[in-house]
Amino acid sequence: MSGNIGANIRRERRQRGWSQARLAREVCRVAGVQGEPVGRQEVSRWETGKRTPRGWLPFIAAALGVSVDALTAPQGPAESPLPTLADYLPADDPLAPLGARTGRRIGMEQVGDLQQRVHGLRLADDVLAGGDLIRPALRELRSAVMLYREGSHTGEVGRALLRQIGELGQIAGWIASDAGQHSEAEQIYRLGLSAARQAEDHTLAGNLAGSLAYQLSNTGREVEGIRLARAALDAAGTDAPAKARALYLDRVAWAHTKAGEVQPAIWALGEASEALDQDGAGSEAPAYLYWVDSGELQVMESRVYTELRRPLRAVPLLRDVLSRYDATHTRELALYLSWLAVALSDANEPEEAVAVAERVMSLSADVASERTAERVRIVLARLEEFHDIPDVRALLDGAA
Template sequence: MTSAIGANIRRLREERRWSQARLALETCRATGISGDPIGRQEISRYETGKRRPREWLPFIAAALGVPVEALTAPQKPAEPPLPTLADFLPNEDPLSPLRGRTGRHIGIGAVDDLQQRVHGLRLADDVLAGGDLIRPALRELRSAVKLFREGTHTSEVGRQLLVQIGELAQIAGWIASDAGQHEEAERIYRLGISAATQAEDHTLAGNLAGSLAYQMSNTGREGEGLTLAQAALNDAGSDAPPKARALYLDRVAWAHTQAGEIQPAIRALGEAAEALAEENAGSEAPAYLYWVDAGELQVMESRVYTEIRRPLRAVPLLRDVLTRYDATHTREMALYLSWLAIALADANEPEEAAAVAQRVITISADVASERTAERVRVILSRLRDFADVPEVATLLSGNAA
């Protein structure tokens, strides 16, 4: 009975998109008792079956707005559980410390040094492409894992090392994906999810999972991408920083788009904007989310509208983004222009689409990015529908495969 109650509590909570902390708060309110007699950890124990709610059961039911019978009813076997990030961890722990470690003692100074190198690699990715950065990124990641596994350190230093390994894995995975090394990128992302999970940094784990979901959605694994993007959002809950939740929802929107689910995609875009609007001076987002802002959400919105062929919405958004974008970020500039070229073609403006496409080709010529190379192929394929237009014909003849 306890397992059925726990499964029902979790299902009903997630249907309301509540975190465990939110359910604990609403349960406390339902009791009318001042203070916090029940917390998130208690809700977690109930949901996993480690503890029975007993006297709290009617108050939990009242908080969820259901009769007690809805919580005690047997769980329907046909309903699969929601995905969690635990489903995506490596089969074996790649971060298990070596037995009888004889490496040097690692102090907080080594963590600070690693943090600076991770940040430097992240800034380099703003202006350089994956093909340029893949080797130093992998070298740094191997070195950091070796430091954790072979060195001796306190539990707190070990936890902070795991956080830095997670952050390094996120950027290294992104770089590997940009270089077209998708299997390597997935291995790196899963390593990072393991590190962040062990460090109990759920925001970082969600960021890594979202990055892997994004790659899956873009490489023919749309179903897996959507499942993982939703797992990142579900595991983070409403306690995640607003900027992080906005990013998770953005990736859910893209995953729905790639899966051909238009209305859920548009709904997730709106929820992302709402999440970002909650940010204020008192909310602290991790430093690695410095790039997530209203402009980035606008980029994703324009891409979704391009993908679902709504150019009247996509074109103005993309033009606005491009007028404000840093031209030194060459790869992103080429990518955003590529979406504009497709949107213009969908708007039946082939001449202008060809002009923008030529800019994409020129900009990306010296960029070692598989992403931009793939976008060029997509543009040329789309413009073949207008091969009889002189400007398009000239573009196609000059860029024959």
């Protein structure tokens, strides 16, 4: 019975686009209790069948606007199962040992060296584009995989190597995607996901899955993007570090945005902000999430509102972000300016949009990034609506 109740609560909650935290608040409100005797973790226990609501059931039903019978009724025919991260592992095992491990002995010193190179590659990605980094990134990834497969090492060292391969897979996949090599990027992400799962690093696995979901959403595979982004969030659970959970929710927001699903996108943005507010209260975030902060969430919020064509919300957010942005990060600066150009076009400010677009094109000219090139094409296409305005026509003619 508890399994039916949990599944019914989860179904009703998701139909309303509510988070577990939102349902917890609504239940407390309906029950008229002070504080939060019911929290997100308690709702999670109900939904997974680990605990039966018992006395809370009438209040849950009232909060959801359904009868108690609707929550205790047997489930109907099972829906198609949602994908899990295991569905995205490579078909074979590219990390299988090459026969007996007879290669040189690998210790933590070699793992530390690899960790430094991975971090260096990540820092390089902050200021260089995918086209400049793709070769060294792939070279490092192949070397790390061969080190794991051929070397002799203890179980502890092996897991540490797998974590570094997973981290390297995430940044190398990101670099390949930025260079426009999407098929290669997908294979790299899947390899990294396999390494993270074998290392039992659920936070890293979620980061890799979210990165792949982001690419899928941006390359015309929006439905797959939503499924994978949500699978990453669900697999991480409520115990994931606050920064990681905020990042997963950001990816969910973007996936729904690209699919044109407004309410789920706005919900995920709000949940991402709530998650980041918990930073420091739970487990410590891994070092590779150094860039996830309130400013990064503001960037995603502004992009979501731009994509949803709500310029009155997007333009102030983007101006605020850009006023504080590091000008040495040329690619990101060009990308964020491109969103501002589009938002200004939607706000019927074509002259301002042209001025921003000119800066986007100037910054993008020397950046070997397919993402910035695609954004330039999108900006020019949006400005076509104002072709009769002299400034716009001059920009379009010059670009042609």
